[in-house]
Amino acid sequence: xxxDKIDQIIxxxxxxxxxxxxxxxxxxxxxxxxxxxxxNKVSKELKVPLSRIQHVATFYKAFSLVPKGRHEIHIxxxxxxxxxxxxxxxxTIQDLIGIRPGETDLDLxxxxxxxxCLGCCALGPVMEVDGKYHGKMAPAKVGxxxxxYD
Amino acid sequence: MPRINSPAELEELRKGILSKRDPNKPCITxxxxxxxxxxxxxxxxxxxxxxxxxxxxxxxxxxxxxxCHGFCERGPIIVIHPEGICYLQIEPKDVPEIISQTIKEKKxxxxxxxxxPSTNEKIVHESEIPFYKNQERLVFxxxxxxxxxxxxxxxxxxxxxxxxxxxxxxxxEQVLEEVKKSNLRGRGGGGFxxxxxxxxxxxxxxxxxxxxxxxxxxxxxxxxxxxxxEGNPHSVLxxxxxxxxxxxxxxxxxxxxxxxxxxxxxxxxxxxxxxxYGFLGENILGSGFDFTVKxxxxxxxxxxxxxxxxxxxxxxxxxxPRPKYIHTAIKGVWDRPSNLNNVETWAxxxxxxxxxxxxxxxxGTEGSKGTKIFSLVGKVNNTGLVEVPMGITLRDxxxxxxxxxxxxxxxxxxxxxxxxxxxxxxxxLDMKVDFDELSKxxxxxxxxxxxxxxxxxxxxxxxxxxxDFLSDESCGKCVPCREGIRQMLKILANxxxxxxxEGDIERxxxxxxxxxxxxxxxxxxxxxxxxxxxxxxxxxxxxxxxxEKRCPAYFCKELISYYIDPKKCQACMIxxxxxxxxAIVGSKDQIHVIDQEKCxxxxxxxxxxPPRFGAVRRLSGEPVPSPVPEEARIIVRESKAK
Numbered sequence: 001x002x003x004d005k006i007d008q009i010i011x012x013x014x015x016x017x018x019x020x021x022x023x024x025x026x027x028x029x030x031x032x033x034x035x036x037x038x039x040n041k042v043s044k045e046l047k048v049p050l051s052r053i054q055h056v057a058t059f060y061k062a063f064s065l066v067p068k069g070r071h072e073i074h075i076x077x078x079x080x081x082x083x084x085x086x087x088x089x090x091x092t093i094q095d096l097i098g099i100r101p102g103e104t105d106l107d108l109x110x111x112x113x114x115x116x117c118l119g120c121c122a123l124g125p126v127m128e129v130d131g132k133y134h135g136k137m138a139p140a141k142v143g144x145x146x147x148x149y150d
Numbered sequence: 151m152p153r154i155n156s157p158a159e160l161e162e163l164r165k166g167i168l169s170k171r172d173p174n175k176p177c178i179t180x181x182x183x184x185x186x187x188x189x190x191x192x193x194x195x196x197x198x199x200x201x202x203x204x205x206x207x208x209x210x211x212x213x214x215x216x217x218c219h220g221f222c223e224r225g226p227i228i229v230i231h232p233e234g235i236c237y238l239q240i241e242p243k244d245v246p247e248i249i250s251q252t253i254k255e256k257k258x259x260x261x262x263x264x265x266x267p268s269t270n271e272k273i274v275h276e277s278e279i280p281f282y283k284n285q286e287r288l289v290f291x292x293x294x295x296x297x298x299x300x301x302x303x304x305x306x307x308x309x310x311x312x313x314x315x316x317x318x319x320x321x322x323e324q325v326l327e328e329v330k331k332s333n334l335r336g337r338g339g340g341g342f343x344x345x346x347x348x349x350x351x352x353x354x355x356x357x358x359x360x361x362x363x364x365x366x367x368x369x370x371x372x373x374x375x376x377x378x379x380e381g382n383p384h385s386v387l388x389x390x391x392x393x394x395x396x397x398x399x400x401x402x403x404x405x406x407x408x409x410x411x412x413x414x415x416x417x418x419x420x421x422x423x424x425x426x427y428g429f430l431g432e433n434i435l436g437s438g439f440d441f442t443v444k445x446x447x448x449x450x451x452x453x454x455x456x457x458x459x460x461x462x463x464x465x466x467x468x469x470x471p472r473p474k475y476i477h478t479a480i481k482g483v484w485d486r487p488s489n490l491n492n493v494e495t496w497a498x499x500x501x502x503x504x505x506x507x508x509x510x511x512x513x514g515t516e517g518s519k520g521t522k523i524f525s526l527v528g529k530v531n532n533t534g535l536v537e538v539p540m541g542i543t544l545r546d547x548x549x550x551x552x553x554x555x556x557x558x559x560x561x562x563x564x565x566x567x568x569x570x571x572x573x574x575x576x577x578x579l580d581m582k583v584d585f586d587e588l589s590k591x592x593x594x595x596x597x598x599x600x601x602x603x604x605x606x607x608x609x610x611x612x613x614x615x616x617x618d619f620l621s622d623e624s625c626g627k628c629v630p631c632r633e634g635i636r637q638m639l640k641i642l643a644n645x646x647x648x649x650x651x652e653g654d655i656e657r658x659x660x661x662x663x664x665x666x667x668x669x670x671x672x673x674x675x676x677x678x679x680x681x682x683x684x685x686x687x688x689x690x691x692x693x694x695x696x697x698e699k700r701c702p703a704y705f706c707k708e709l710i711s712y713y714i715d716p717k718k719c720q721a722c723m724i725x726x727x728x729x730x731x732x733a734i735v736g737s738k739d740q741i742h743v744i745d746q747e748k749c750x751x752x753x754x755x756x757x758x759x760p761p762r763f764g765a766v767r768r769l770s771g772e773p774v775p776s777p778v779p780e781e782a783r784i785i786v787r788e789s790k791a792k
Binding site for chain 1: 184185188189222223225368369370371372373376408409410446447449450451452463464465466467468469525527528529533534565568599601603606607612615616619625707728729730731750751752753754757758
């Protein structure tokens with residue numbers, strides 16, 4: 001990620017240290033992960049110790065300290081999806097792409113994450129790939145959906 | 151847009167907006183909330199716009215993309231005003247017919263209407279559909295009529311009139327008294343009286359005070375705050391400004407989860423519009439009162455929804471809770487007096503001011519006034535957001551509004567209050583829903599999630615599910631929560647995997663007591679609720695898991711097997727083709743057999759086996775019969791034998 005982009009995001013909050021989380025969110029959504037260089041730069045610009053940035057970056061779910069795959073799969077594990085069979089959908093996906101939640105496969109094709117609730121309970125179980133929702137999922141349908149991504 | 155400097159100017163503006171709107175002009179409203187968006191409302195919107203143009207009706211019909219209508223099960227939803235004709239599950243291909251028939255010819259398109267499942271009768275008007283008819287939509291009702299990106303829509307419905315009333319006719323003490331009198335209790339979980347909280351903050355020493363909207367709705371299965379903030383953001387801003395006036399605060403924050411991008415966007419637009427119109431900023435409506443609002447996005451941590459944790463997060467630090475010997479109303483954000491309420495609470499305030507505390511208090515029960523929005527989800531026919539007066543029975547919510555259990559299954563329990571709540575069994579369905587009754591039953595109101603469970607839901611698994619969630623979300627700062635939840639989770643995982651031991655239930659009860667008593671914040675203190683309430687009402691299920699290694703709901707993977715009954719199997723190949731694990735062997739004329747080694751217990755075969763065969767069986771607590779010998783597996787079909 002180039003330094004100008006980071007400067008832009010930091011400047012939006014006038015270098016205010018209390019905007020740390022907002023700055024990191026901005027960078028995360030732009031770059032999809034936070035590299036060590038990026039964290040060092042944020043630390044310098046906002047005058048926040050790196051240890052505190054690490055604390056924040058590891059505490060919140062939105063941040064990733066490793067690169068993400070080309071396609072991000074989110075499986076909703078909210079209560080409504082859970083009782084409608086989300087664990088089985090997740091099992092099948094793990095078998096199919098060979099990674100567990102929080103991981104990215106070796107050729108950086110898919111990253112798999114579980115989320116607590118996407119708020120589309122009527123469509124449960126829900127799987128989201130790159131922002132597109134796939135509702136009423138079932139173990140037998142997962143393969144069909146993932147085929148469309150490469 | 152010039153700034154509005156006085157109540158009179160606002161009324162002038164409102165008149166202007168209304169004079170341009172003909173109440174009899176047809177208007178198509180399309181639900182564009184997150185759930186309908188996921189079911190394709192964006193494509194429907196595009197084809198409506200295109201079709202209106204194509205049929206040359208641009209001048210004769212209005213089109214509005216609104217917030218969530220609530221009936222998410224049947225989205226995308228269209229309501230055509232002024233008649234209130236409601237069409238459900240609309241696809242782009244239905245649009246030309248709607249425009250040519252209903253808008254041009256004033257005819258109803260029968261096939262898109264709601265069909266009453268019991269009488270098979272078609273229902274034309276939104277207000278007559280049982281899902282809506284049995285609700286009392288005070289706070290949520292405007293959602294379906296407003297384009298959330300248009301402040302004029304809000305003003306046309308009388309928006310910001312409560313703010314005018316407060317700033318021009320009431321002292322801050324009077325506002326506070328009115329809210330106290332209404333006995334409005336916080337809708338975010340705790341149910342603490344909002345007026346008392348405001349009063350404490352108002353009297354706290356210090357010049358600078360903060361008011362905060364908590365939109366960090368983390369309870370899985372609850373999404374009413376998102377729908378309000380997405381669908382009617384100005385009502386939240388208006389409530390917040392009124393609260394700020396009563397408390398004497400000039401700075402506000404909206405803490406909203408970054409997982410809700412549409413809510414972040416819409417509330418951002420609303421703030422900008424309110425600033426332009428002069429409902430926010432300096433000298434609001436010429437009253438001399440100043441108030442500004444900032445949006446802070448939450449980065450995804452359930453515990454940060456707790457008030458003291460949220461305030462720490464606002465300071466840009468890790469959102470962990472702290473002990474509250476000193477209330478946040480005295481020392482909150484940056485140690486200054488801070489008042490936090492959730493979205494729904496703030497959105498209720500303008501109603502109380504406009505219509506009075508007495509009007510508000512006529513709804514609800516002795517201890518819980520007004521209405522509450524619930525998200526009715528799970529194994530219920532009509533999933534959606536429902537707003538009902540406090541004191542309605544669970545049975546009315548689930549059966550009258552929710553339309554009963556999906557697929558004709560048997561009701562088992564309803565879970566309320568999210569991970570801090572509990573499960574309520576069938577015997578208590580006639581319980582009146584309010585803050586106190588739910589607590590008495592071992593659950594809680596929480597933010598209003600209501601998850602309906604049927605006979606296929608395993609209660610041990612549900613307890614395990616919530617503890618798994620909580621152990622993941624516990625910040626780890628205090629030992630009772632961090633360790634207590636983890637140990638309880640271990641025991642529950644063992645039980646659901648068939649490794650439960652005699653005495654486990656008692657151990658769970660003991661751990662629950664310590665965790666509940668000794669944890670720092672509400673996350674840990676209420677964590678035992680899912681465990682204790684399931685033990686209290688469904689002890690037999692725990693015992694079946696422990697003693698018989700049997701899951702009565704056929705849910706716990708380690709305790710069940712799938713088996714194809716050779717007498718019933720017609721070798722139709724359906725399950726064999728669909729099995730994602732390729733664990734079914736057989737062929738067209740050969741009875742299918744499940745390879746138990748390969749089977750991942752996903753249940754696909756059970757679901758796809760045609761009901762007229764019903765050959766796939768679930769087994770639990772008993773061994774799988776050995777497969778029939780190869781030679782007995784050949785099926786000779788009657789048609790071919792002849």
